Amino acid sequence: MDYFLTEEQQMMRDVAREIAEKRIRPVAAHYDETGEFPWPVVEAMAEADLFRVFIPEEYDGMDNGTPIMNMCVVTEELSKACGGIALAFAATGLGTMPILVAGSDEQKKQYLPRIASGTLAAFGLTEPNAGSDAAGVATRAVLDGDEWVINGTKQWITNGGEAEIYTIFCVTDPTKGPRGVSTIVVEKDAPGFTFGKKEDKLGIRASATRELIFQDCRVPKANVLGRAGTGFINAMRTFDLSRPGVAAQAVGIAQGALDLSLKYSRERVQFGQPISGFQGMRWMLADMAMKVEAARALVYAVARWTDSRPKERVTAHSAMAKCFASDVAMEVTTQAVQVFGGYGYMKEYPIEKYMRDAKITQIYEGTNQIQRDEIGRGVLVASAAND
Amino acid sequence: MKICVCIKQVPATTEVKFDPATNTLIREGVDSQINPFDLYALEEAVRVKERLQKEGQEATVTVVCMGPPQAEAALREAISLGGDDAILLSDRAFRGADTWATSFALAQALLKLQPEVVFCGMQAIDGDTGQVGPGIATHMDYAQAPYVAEIEGLERRKILVKRLLENGYERCSVRLPVVLTVVKEINEPRTPSLRGKMNAKKAKIPVWTAADLGAPEEKLGLQGSPTQVVKVFSPPHREGGQKWAGDADELSGKLAGLLKELEIV
Numbered sequence: 001m002d003y004f005l006t007e008e009q010q011m012m013r014d015v016a017r018e019i020a021e022k023r024i025r026p027v028a029a030h031y032d033e034t035g036e037f038p039w040p041v042v043e044a045m046a047e048a049d050l051f052r053v054f055i056p057e058e059y060d061g062m063d064n065g066t067p068i069m070n071m072c073v074v075t076e077e078l079s080k081a082c083g084g085i086a087l088a089f090a091a092t093g094l095g096t097m098p099i100l101v102a103g104s105d106e107q108k109k110q111y112l113p114r115i116a117s118g119t120l121a122a123f124g125l126t127e128p129n130a131g132s133d134a135a136g137v138a139t140r141a142v143l144d145g146d147e148w149v150i151n152g153t154k155q156w157i158t159n160g161g162e163a164e165i166y167t168i169f170c171v172t173d174p175t176k177g178p179r180g181v182s183t184i185v186v187e188k189d190a191p192g193f194t195f196g197k198k199e200d201k202l203g204i205r206a207s208a209t210r211e212l213i214f215q216d217c218r219v220p221k222a223n224v225l226g227r228a229g230t231g232f233i234n235a236m237r238t239f240d241l242s243r244p245g246v247a248a249q250a251v252g253i254a255q256g257a258l259d260l261s262l263k264y265s266r267e268r269v270q271f272g273q274p275i276s277g278f279q280g281m282r283w284m285l286a287d288m289a290m291k292v293e294a295a296r297a298l299v300y301a302v303a304r305w306t307d308s309r310p311k312e313r314v315t316a317h318s319a320m321a322k323c324f325a326s327d328v329a330m331e332v333t334t335q336a337v338q339v340f341g342g343y344g345y346m347k348e349y350p351i352e353k354y355m356r357d358a359k360i361t362q363i364y365e366g367t368n369q370i371q372r373d374e375i376g377r378g379v380l381v382a383s384a385a386n387d
Numbered sequence: 388m389k390i391c392v393c394i395k396q397v398p399a400t401t402e403v404k405f406d407p408a409t410n411t412l413i414r415e416g417v418d419s420q421i422n423p424f425d426l427y428a429l430e431e432a433v434r435v436k437e438r439l440q441k442e443g444q445e446a447t448v449t450v451v452c453m454g455p456p457q458a459e460a461a462l463r464e465a466i467s468l469g470g471d472d473a474i475l476l477s478d479r480a481f482r483g484a485d486t487w488a489t490s491f492a493l494a495q496a497l498l499k500l501q502p503e504v505v506f507c508g509m510q511a512i513d514g515d516t517g518q519v520g521p522g523i524a525t526h527m528d529y530a531q532a533p534y535v536a537e538i539e540g541l542e543r544r545k546i547l548v549k550r551l552l553e554n555g556y557e558r559c560s561v562r563l564p565v566v567l568t569v570v571k572e573i574n575e576p577r578t579p580s581l582r583g584k585m586n587a588k589k590a591k592i593p594v595w596t597a598a599d600l601g602a603p604e605e606k607l608g609l610q611g612s613p614t615q616v617v618k619v620f621s622p623p624h625r626e627g628g629q630k631w632a633g634d635a636d637e638l639s640g641k642l643a644g645l646l647k648e649l650e651i652v
Binding site for chain 1 (some may be wrong): 577578580
């Protein structure tokens with residue numbers, strides 16, 4: 001279907017598609033099995049200018065005024081080949097969002113050109129006791145002269161240990177609850193900043209997930225994004241912008257699994273004919289295709305709407321895109337394994353990986369239960385406002 | 388440093404079909420692509436440029452292609468892959484050129500550009516002659532180094548290369564200016580970048596005709612082509628070696644006999 005991408009977005013899609021087919025697909029199984037970080041692919045993405053698509057022109061980016069839609073188009077293409085490798089890109093987008101949302105011009109000049117040229121970023125909110133309940137953050141930052149002194153541990157941080165630039169959410173005023181949280185940029189080489197072990201995961205195994213450990217970590221006072229105390233709102237606004245990216249990753253994973261299923265069903269012969277000739281199989285494929293297309297249409301609509309209203313909160317709809325697309329990805333990839341039958345269950349075939357990779361999209365950047373909470377609240381508030 | 392790359396637009400298929408009446412390639416109804424070997428040449432040229440620029444030197448890559456007007460698409464693609472600008476040699480007078488007339492025309496264009504290094508692919512996947520690169524060097528009176536597998540050093544007046552030959556590698560130092568043809572193992576070509584694509588879209592690609600080259604018509608195209616294609620056929624596959632069976636005494640005697648017969652010992 002033609003979604004009427006702009007000429008620039010079509011170029012982004014084509015550039016990402018070549019990376020996906022030539023650089024990612026041939027190595028996806030290797031990185032899934034070894035869990036190594038796919039640096040050669042990340043370098044190819046950087047050379048191809050992909051990290052520029054969500055960064056404004058004045059900071060060496062190429063966002064053309066539509067950063068979220070661009071990010072979605074690129075993430076989807078990369079995810080068709082490997083949802084895990086795509087995440088090196090998408091999680092850098094997530095780590096960059098707080099700087100875009102709350103950074104000063106000076107801070108943007110300091111960090112964004114580096115990210116645009118391929119320096120990875122990471123977003124550090126989650127802690128052992130602050131997952132869905134993000135307001136429970138306990139990592140503490142105390143001002144000492146003109147430096148923040150940070151202590152605490154962040155958990156399950158995507159790109160952890162590989163990224164250079166981290167946007168970290170810390171309590172700067174414990175008396176104020178959620179209004180006492182601030183976003184502080186920490187660079188990888190900051191004194192007192194180390195990493196825990198690399199997590200061994202079900203899916204997205206090419207993505208690095210680590211603990212971030214802060215022990216009297218010192219960073220300049222000027223590294224706080226926006227005013228101190230705005231961290232929680234920065235995080236929520238970041239999620240408004242980043243959830244369409246997770247949704248696009250889900251659409252890409254689902255489409256990748258659907259493409260392989262269609263091909264397999266035309267090639268696999270049973271009872272003297274390709275299995276695509278059986279009505280039971282065609283109906284399965286039809287449902288898969290219909291759901292992927294519906295998910296894509298919703299994700300693109302939300303991404304474009306978000307780009308057109310950069311100052312407005314779009315929480316409920318951003319949550320709808322993420323929740324719907326990730327549920328579709330889980331369903332479609334599970335069916336894709338079914339299409340492949342016994343072969344689908346074997347690691348020798350590429351399809352079971354899609355099912356493993358899909359699962360995370362229902363969990364991270366807010367579980368789908370949290371998304372439904374957001375959507376419910378959003379639609380009820382809107383209804384009450386119309387009374 | 389001025390670097391040029393010669394590319395050819397070829398059919399995007401591995402099943403090349405010939406017209407039996409004229410013994411020429413059938414190009415109708417087949418998508419086109421940049422000759423894959425030329426992509427390695429382009430990539431190497433861009434890498435040399437980037438290396439020089441990192442060292443603070445000026446360097447540009449100009450891509451040259453001879454072909455019909457639609458070959459402009461190949462040149463735009465070359466810009467998206469890191470070329471700075473491009474020139475299309477296109478004129479009815481160039482039509483029907485064999486490797487002699489093709490390399491002559493390309494040489495005339497390159498002589499106007501005066502590059503220090505010219506990169507070509509080792510051969511095109513349609514004609515497979517491997518003659519155009521060395522032909523260009525000869526017509527330009529440039530040094531040549533065909534089948535380059537690695538550039539080991541580049542200085543102001545010379546280049547150090549490792550050439551892939553049938554029985555091994557040859558390293559040589561070649562004076563500039565030089566024409567290199569490259570083999571597949573020299574690099575892994577990049578995929579297009581966004582900035583490259585934007586540049587490719589905006590690029591103005593001049594078309595040079597026979598008149599622009601100032602070349603006499605009798606040296607161009609079919610007129611300037613001494614080659615007559617008499618017959619096109621697949622060469623026989625190389626035969627495998629002989630296999631002898633037997634015990635050590637028997638075989639060593641037989642081997643000694645053969646070596647004597649061949650006057651090796």
